[in-house]
Amino acid sequence: MSTAQAQMQTKWWSGGKSPFNVEYGKLMMWYFLMSDTFTFGAFLISYGTIRFSQNYWPDPNEVFNAFPFAGHANLPLAFVSLMTFILIVSSVTMVLAVHAGHKNDKQGVIKWMIWTIIGGIAFLSCQAWEWAHLITGEHAVLINGQIQHIGTTVTMNPWGAAANVPMIDGHHITTTGPVAFGGYFFGITGFHGFHVLSGVVINIVMLIMAINGTFERKGHYWMIEKAGLYWHFVDLVWVFVFLCFYLI
Amino acid sequence: MEHSANSEITFHHEAGGDDFVKKIIKTTVLLSVITMIELGLGLTMYAFPMAEGFKLFLKGVIVILSLAKAFYIVGIFMHLGDEIKNLIMTICVPLMLFIWFIAAFLMDGNSWKNLRNSRGKSIVPTEQHSTAPEGHH
Incomplete structure (x- = not known):
């Protein structure tokens, strides 16, 4: 109520204050994330363009079915x-780490930052397994009239349409699929994974600074807030990577 | 340095306390439920044979659900919903570019496919044709 009133009465563009009511670093983090949105957007749209241009595209339910x-x-x-x-x-x-930071609760920040870092490392480990499985998992494919066993890489795609030959050992033989599949999959999930990796590094730096009492001396935990924005963005991008590569 | 940084901010948001934690838990549950619905729809497309048109409809539903997830992550987790209108606008208005970006490029890809399917062989020389000399040149 009182903040809403203050918001109405403030002359935001009269100078001497941020017209966005945030500190410089946080605003610039938002603008950086916006530019990163367009980078990821361009990658995903490029993938969409190629996929729309193909008559056949592998079904994600068949490609990603291992555990x-x-x-x-x-x-x-x-x-x-x-x-x-x-x-x-x-x-x-x-979010809980940022919330603890708002209350200047040092132990809370440390606890939740450690959990966040563990989550990030767990995600990266899962991705490493998935990549390794996709690259080394070989499938029987009919290439130039011969049956070859290939994995999914940026130059090979075993996930093509069914080949017109009998099954071998109970496995269907396929033709090669669109070669762009591996390139886009490894390129975009790799770029996202690199963001997760840098996010984990940033979070570890924040954790060390929190433990050393740097933020306590500063009197605020705004740095945690900015690292938090970056981390949520990484989650946000995954929503769309998940959508484009696995769901549709 | 910190003093000047502090004076940029005209007023602080109230640090919600326990209400805020409740809001976070609610949002987490919501995000998980939406993800499970999306997975359910994705697996339905895999498990049951259905018409291409209906499949496309389900994919559209999944896209809308993902946009809802994005809205909750940005609005609640990233606190954009709590910022003043000026800041919300400076982030959201440039994103309108995506409307053109997505529509134009997906249509381009689709047109590429149609061209190749309908008269592609006469435009793009295939491997057999490229080795033979072209008569009318």
């Missing part, structure tokens, strides 16, 4: 759902 220690069980999207859940939870622990 660690589950052997050859057909579990479509199960592992990537776990990854999504890990990232959402680490986003929540980050």
Whole structure:
């Protein structure tokens, strides 16, 4: 009520104050994230353009159906759902760290930052497993009239349409799929993974600064807030990577 | 330095306390539920044979649900909803570019496919054609 009134009566553009009511660093973090949105947007739209230009595209339910220690069980999207859940939870622990920072609660900030870092590392580990599985998981593919066993890389795609040959050992033989599939998948999830990695590094720096009492001496935990914005952005991008590569 | 940084801010938001934590838990549950609905729809498309048109409709629903997730992450987790209108506008208005960006490029990709399918062979020389000399030149 009182803040709403203050908001109405303030002359935001008269100088001497931020017209956005935030400090410089936080505003610039928002603008950086906006530019990063366009970078990721351009990548995903480029992927969409190529996908729309193809008559055939692999079904994500068939490509991403493995789970660690589950052997050859057909579990479509199960592992990537776990990854999504890990990232959402680490986003929540980050919100709680920022919230503790608002209350100048040093122990709270340390506790929730540690959980956020663990979540980030868990996500990266899952991604490493998924990449390794996709690259080394070989499938029988009919290439130039011969059956070859290939994995998914930036130059090879075994996830093509079914080939017109009999099954071998109970496995369907496919043709090669659009080669852009691997390039876009590894390129975009890799770029996102790099963001997660840098987010984890930033969070570790923030944790060390919090433990050393840097923010306590400063009298505020605004740095945690800015790191938090970056971390939530990483989660936000994953929502769209998840949408474009796994769901549709 | 900090003193001048402090004076940039005209007023601080009230630090909600326990209400805020409740709001976070509510949002987390909401995000998880939306994700599960999305997965359910994705698996439905996989498990049951259905018409291409209906599949496309389900994909549209999943896209809208993802946008809802983005709205909650930005609005609640990133606190954009608590900022003043000036800041919300300076972030959201430039994002309108995406409307053109997505529509134009997806249509371009689709047109590319149609061209290749309908008369592609006469425009793009195939491997067999490119080795042979072209008569009418």
